[in-house]
Amino acid sequence: MLQEVIETKLHEAFAPKELKVINESYMHNVPAGSESHFKVVIVSEKFEGQRLIARHRQVNQVLADELANHIHALSMHTYTAEEWQTQNESAPESPMCLGGSK
Known part of the structure; x- marks a missing residue:
């Protein structure tokens, strides 16, 4: 399962204090599953x-194969422990896809 590979x-690569990998494909115009x-x-x-762009580049590098071959879209929320606490240990919700139709 791709989600497990990403995790x-x-x-x-990052020995994270917190990690959530959420499959949001159901929110888009793609086949079930x-x-x-x-x-x-x-x-x-x-x-x-590190600045945000450097963090995202690191994640992109770790997931280069998956991004090139399997992942269509990747939303990233990268935090330090202090930033995570400031965010009340939550990340923004993703909007539903507005593009395409079945």
Whole structure:
């Protein structure tokens, strides 16, 4: 299952304090059971002192194969522990897809 592959790779690369990998494919115009749209919420000490773009590049690098071959869309919310607490330990909700029709 692709979701498990993503979780494993991110755990190995970032040793996160918090990790949520959410399959949001159901919110999009894709066949039932698809694994093409994901939301990642990750809290890691490895993000300390890094700008958002650097954090996203690191995640993209770890998931390069999945992004090139399987994932259509990836929403990332990358936090330090302090930022996560400031966010009340929650990430923004993703909107429903407005594009395409079945």
